[in-house]
Amino acid sequence: MKVFKFGGASIKSAEAIRNMASIVQENAQKELVVVVSAMGKTTNALESLLDKKRKGEDSELNELSKYHFNICDALFDNTEEITPKMNALLTELEDNLTQTSLPYDQHYDLVISYGELLSSLIVSEYLINKGLNVSLVDSRKYVITDDNYRNGYIDWDETALRIGKLRPQLEQGLILTQGFIGGTKDGHTTTLGREGSDYTAAIYSFCLDAESMTVWKDVPGILNADPKRIKEAELFHEIAYKEASEMTYYGASVIHPKTIKPLANKNIPLFVRSFDDPKSVGTIIHDCEVKHPTPSIIIKENQCLVSFNVLDYTFINEENLSLIFQELAGLDIKINIMQNSAISFSIVVDYREDKLEELIKVLKEHFEIKYNTGLELITIKNYRAETISQYRSGKNILLEQTSRNNYRALYVV
The missing domain is CATH 3.30.2130.10 (VC0802-like)
Known part of the structure; x- marks a missing residue:
């Protein structure tokens, strides 16, 4: 059984989702959990809407709604089935934006979670439309945290118990779920920290004893520097768990800092690969020793x-x-x-x-x-x-x- 994670850049448009679907289809013959982030810059847009609403300013959903419906129009010949589901989520989002009496961090998690809820709905419907057997799972009911909003700490016993119950669904087909978001035992929405979808995928990998986890990115793998800042950045073909963990601690943004520990604890290899070039091997993070590492x-x-x-x-x-x-x-x-x-x-x-x-x-x-x-x-x-x-x-x-x-x-x- 494998876990794939697709970030916002890999599903930011209809063309990107088609590419993502082709990668999933090639691997759907095996038990597979797919974790998706919000599309493109949706999280940033939701943060802006939230801040405007709490300041008493106008916070219309028109642009956000248009962005997602335009993707639907490009993906589906007939949108009659997905439109009411989309409208239901957008209505919930509009209602939750008005909950300004909540503490900011709790209100933040409640609102920002809709980026992942919208993306997972669209992607799951598209994969079903392509003939795959897909179960859409709400991570808020499976990734259980405390009430430390915006950086929820995992209740590992309860999370493992709930995710373990997904095994029968895995045997029937693909499971698709949201990254970044979780929930408390009493049903309040939480998030795992900015860019936390990698961590979500690692949680599912740990709880389901995955064979491997793969993060699909817009880079060829893990580089020794940010290629947007340093043109001479070099690709690492393999990295030890400890080295990767330290890199994330110091601020390397390719992998969320909390991702490595649950994978290393069960010796689950982590692959970082390019969704633009899915045939390339990318980088593997595993138990290894690399002599004379590149700075x-x-x-x-x-x-x-x-x-x-x-x-x-x-x-x-x-x-x-x-x-x-x-x-x-x-x-x-x-x-x-x-x-x-x-x-x-x-x-x-x-x-x-x-x-x-x-x-x-x-x-x-x-x-x-x-x-x-x-x-x-x-x-x-x-x-x-x-x-x-x-x-x-x-x-x-x-x-x-x-x-x-x-x-x-x-x-x-």
Whole structure:
């Protein structure tokens, strides 16, 4: 049994969906779970609609609706069957947009989930139209999380129990479901973090003891750098689980950071392949040892440097650090890099204004807090001296670290 994941770029248009369907058809002779993201830039569009609605501004669904119906018109000779199903979802979305009394993160998950619900409906109907036996499964009822909205933590026992019950359906045909979204035990919609569809596919792979998992991308596999930023990016043919996990931790965007662990725990290989060239082998992430690995260049944008200075000229000690870490954990703020001096402790985090304001609010009576935004963090894994020189030159660097295998620098854009 295999799990395929198709991201937004692979189903952004009717032509893309036809290409995706041909890939699925070639593999449909075996038990297969297909996980899909929202189409194209739908998530961004829904975020904009949500923010406008909560500000009391006009938030019409016309453009979003038109985009999806245009795809349907291009895919189906007759849209009479899918149109009422689409309209039902869009009506639900319109109603849920008005739930502005909900806390922002809960409202976010409720609204943004409709990107995946719309895409999975269209793709499943098209695959059925192509003659495949498809069961459309609602991930909100199978991927069970806590109520940590926008970054739900998986209840693995309950999730494994529910997904395990899908085995009879798998024997009958293909299962298609949504990535990124989940639900609490009492039925509230949650999400797994931005770009979390990879993680969803890994969850299904783990719970169903998959033979392999494949992520279909608009790149030939995993490269040692973002090809949109670095033209000389090189393809990795194989990567060890540990190396891939570290790359995602440092910000490599090809795979969601939480994806590797459940696969590695069951030794399930992960393939990253191109949907534009499905015959190519791409990259395999598995249990292996790669000698003399090529340096990886990973750049994280929208970074924030936060510095905590003690108020009474005592030193930064374990008690100070404990207080800071406790609040960071409570706000679910992940540290990307940290550094301390005698009287100061600095961290680099992804910039979210609301969380930063809350952090400063609870710690300002203990520390003088300063911060810088609009920064980028570069990590060079398995660096070479010439690689560091190349990417260090001409940068206004605020923080810099070098360890045995990694070079990291934070700089002003």
